Amino acid sequence: MxxxxxxxxxxxxxxxxxxxxxxxxxxxxxxxxxxxxxxxxxxxxxxxxxxxxxxxxxxxxxxxxxxxxxxxxxxxxxxxxxxxxxxxxxxxxxxxxxxxxxxxVQLPNLPGELVKKGSTAEENETIYTYGEPAKLPGKALPHWELAAKYDIIDFELGVKITGAGFPVYKGKGARLQRALINFFLDHAVDAGYKEMQVPHLVNAASGFGTGQLPDKEGQMYHSTVDDLYLIPTAEVPVTNLYRDVILKEEDLPIRNTAYTPCFRREAGSYGAHVRGLNRLHQFDKVELVQITHPDQSYETLEQMSEYVQSLLKELGLHYRVLRLCGGDMGFTSAMTYDMEVWSAAQERWLEVSSVSNFETYQTNRLKLRFKGATGKTQLAHSLNGSALALPRIVASILENYQTENGIKIPEALVKYTGFDRID
RNA sequence: GGAAAGCUGGCAGAGUGGUCGAAUGCGGCAGUCUUGAAAACUGUUGACUGUAACAGGUCCGGGGGUUCGAAUCCCUCGCUUUCCGCCA
The missing domain is CATH 1.10.287.40 (Serine-tRNA synthetase, tRNA binding domain)
Known part of the structure; x- marks a missing residue:
C-alpha cells in the first residue's frame, strides 16, 4: 500500500x-x-x-x-x-x-527507476542469457510423458484422491523432490540465510500484510470454519514474522529462507500451458525473504538474482533473466526479475523463479519499521524470491536431461538423490 | 469438545470512574566513577497523528454502549493460558 x-x-x-x-x-x-x-x-x-x-x-x-x-x-x-x-x-x-x-489498496506499487514502460510479457527486457539449449535425442518427450514412462509422477492418482493439479510423486520422483528441497535449503543457508519452518495456514491479517488480501482473495484456499488461508507461498508467513515490528537498524538486513508447500487455486487457468507440472494447485518451493534498509534494497535485489542464477548454473540449465516491464509486474512489486529455463522438449521458456523488491509497499501494510541512528522510525524495504520452485525445475531436469536410456541426474544433485539416473 | 482465568508500554507487572499515556522492576540509551569493563549511582526512554515549531488529538486485544469524564462499569467478538477429554 x-x-x-x-x-x-x-x-x-x-x-x-x-x-x-x-x-x-x-x-x-x-x-x-x-x-x-x-x-x-x-x-x-x-x-x-x-x-x-x-x-x-x-x-x-x-x-x-x-x-x-x-x-x-x-x-x-x-x-x-x-x-x-x-x-x-x-x-x-x-x-x-x-x-x-x-x-x-487499489493502487499498485510504483515501478522502480529501471523499470521500462510496457503492458505485456512481450515487452519484458531480457538482460542475461546463460548456456545453450540441451541437445536432445530425436524423439524428445515432454515431462508429463517422461513422468508416466518412468512412473515417477502420477497425475491420475492425484486426481483420484484430491483433484487435478495435485500430483503424486512416486519412488525416485518423490526422492528427487526431497533432494531438491534439501539442495536448495542447504545452499540458502550457506549463502547466509536463516532457515525457518513456518505455519502453512495463516490468518487474514497476514494475508493482508503481504498483499494477497484483498486483491487476490480468490487465489487462496480458505478454510472458512476457522477463517484461515492456505499459504500460496512462504513469503506470506515468513514476511509476516515481522508484522508490527520496529527493528533496530543494526538488525538489518534480515535474511530468511523457508521450504513450504504452496497452495494456489489458479481459478481460470486452462490450456496446454498448464499441462503436467507447469501449473499446480499444490507445489513445493524454497523461498528467500529479506528485510533491508531502504538504501540497500536494490543492491540486495541484484544479489538475490545472482544467487538464484548460481543455483540454475549448478544444475546446468539453460536460462535467461528478464526484467519485467511495468505492466507485467505483480501488483505489489517495484521491480522484478524473472528467471526462465528453456525447455527443449516443450520448446518454451518456463518461469522458475521471480525475485522482487517491494520497497515499502508491503512494509507499510505490515508496519515493519526500523529505528535509525537519528532515533527516527522509518519503513524498511522487503524483498523475496523463489530459490527455487520445484515443479518447473523438475520438468526442466526431466526434459533437458533425458537420454535414450533414462534421465540423467545433474551432477550437483547426485549426493542428495543417492542415484544418478532415473530409468 | 467441556470448564476456568486472563489480554496494559521492548519484557515482567501494578492500576476497579477524574490528579492515568499509565506505578515499579528488568531491558535500552546517555552520563559519573574506572586504564578498560563490570558493579553502583544520576538522568533519559512507547507508538500514531498533527504543527514551521509549540499546542492539540488518538491508542491499555477489536468493535459497540453507559457517563460531563472509562485502562477501570456493561454488551459483543477475537485471541491466549491453565485444567479435563481426545490424540500424532
Whole structure:
C-alpha cells in the first residue's frame, strides 16, 4: 500500500510512475488526494472539539472534588453538545478513512527507476542469457510423458484422491523432490540465510500484510470454519514474522529462507500451458525473504538474482533473466526479475523463479519499521524470491536431461538423490 | 469438545470512574566513577497523528454502549493460558 502523504506530496511523480505500468485508473490518485483533504479537515475539527470536551471534563472533575457541585452541574449542562458533535465527526472520519483505504489498496506499487514502460510479457527486457539449449535425442518427450514412462509422477492418482493439479510423486520422483528441497535449503543457508519452518495456514491479517488480501482473495484456499488461508507461498508467513515490528537498524538486513508447500487455486487457468507440472494447485518451493534498509534494497535485489542464477548454473540449465516491464509486474512489486529455463522438449521458456523488491509497499501494510541512528522510525524495504520452485525445475531436469536410456541426474544433485539416473 | 482465568508500554507487572499515556522492576540509551569493563549511582526512554515549531488529538486485544469524564462499569467478538477429554 502506498503512503497517503507520499501521494499527496508527489502527485505528478505518482501518476508518471503508474503510467509505466499502464495503470488503468489514474483518476484514483486525485480521488485519494481529495478525500485526504476532507479527511484531514474533519480530523482537525474533531481534534479541537475533543480538546474542548477534555478540558470541560477535567474542570468538572476539579469542581466535584472541591465540593462545588452547582458550578460543576452548570458546566455539565453546557457540554452536551460536544457529545453529538464528536459522535458525528467521528462517524464522518471513519467513513472517510474507509473510503480512502478502499481506494488506496487499489493502487499498485510504483515501478522502480529501471523499470521500462510496457503492458505485456512481450515487452519484458531480457538482460542475461546463460548456456545453450540441451541437445536432445530425436524423439524428445515432454515431462508429463517422461513422468508416466518412468512412473515417477502420477497425475491420475492425484486426481483420484484430491483433484487435478495435485500430483503424486512416486519412488525416485518423490526422492528427487526431497533432494531438491534439501539442495536448495542447504545452499540458502550457506549463502547466509536463516532457515525457518513456518505455519502453512495463516490468518487474514497476514494475508493482508503481504498483499494477497484483498486483491487476490480468490487465489487462496480458505478454510472458512476457522477463517484461515492456505499459504500460496512462504513469503506470506515468513514476511509476516515481522508484522508490527520496529527493528533496530543494526538488525538489518534480515535474511530468511523457508521450504513450504504452496497452495494456489489458479481459478481460470486452462490450456496446454498448464499441462503436467507447469501449473499446480499444490507445489513445493524454497523461498528467500529479506528485510533491508531502504538504501540497500536494490543492491540486495541484484544479489538475490545472482544467487538464484548460481543455483540454475549448478544444475546446468539453460536460462535467461528478464526484467519485467511495468505492466507485467505483480501488483505489489517495484521491480522484478524473472528467471526462465528453456525447455527443449516443450520448446518454451518456463518461469522458475521471480525475485522482487517491494520497497515499502508491503512494509507499510505490515508496519515493519526500523529505528535509525537519528532515533527516527522509518519503513524498511522487503524483498523475496523463489530459490527455487520445484515443479518447473523438475520438468526442466526431466526434459533437458533425458537420454535414450533414462534421465540423467545433474551432477550437483547426485549426493542428495543417492542415484544418478532415473530409468 | 467441556470448564476456568486472563489480554496494559521492548519484557515482567501494578492500576476497579477524574490528579492515568499509565506505578515499579528488568531491558535500552546517555552520563559519573574506572586504564578498560563490570558493579553502583544520576538522568533519559512507547507508538500514531498533527504543527514551521509549540499546542492539540488518538491508542491499555477489536468493535459497540453507559457517563460531563472509562485502562477501570456493561454488551459483543477475537485471541491466549491453565485444567479435563481426545490424540500424532
Amino acid at each position: 502506498l503512503q497517503v502523504n507520499y501521494i499527496r506530496e508527489n502527485r505528478e511523480k505518482v501518476l508518471e510512475r503508474l503510467s509505466i505500468r499502464n495503470f488503468k485508473q489514474p483518476e484514483l490518485v486525485d480521488e485519494i488526494i481529495k478525500i485526504d483533504e476532507e479527511r484531514r479537515q474533519t480530523q482537525t475539527s474533531l481534534d479541537s472539539i475533543s480538546a474542548e470536551a477534555n478540558a470541560a471534563a477535567k474542570q468538572i472533575g476539579d469542581l466535584m472534588r472541591t465540593g462545588k457541585k452547582e458550578e460543576a452541574e452548570a458546566i455539565k449542562a453546557q457540554t452536551t453538545s460536544h457529545k453529538e458533535n464528536i459522535k458525528g465527526l467521528s462517524e464522518k472520519l471513519a467513513e472517510l478513512e474507509t473510503s480512502q483505504f478502499n481506494l488506496l
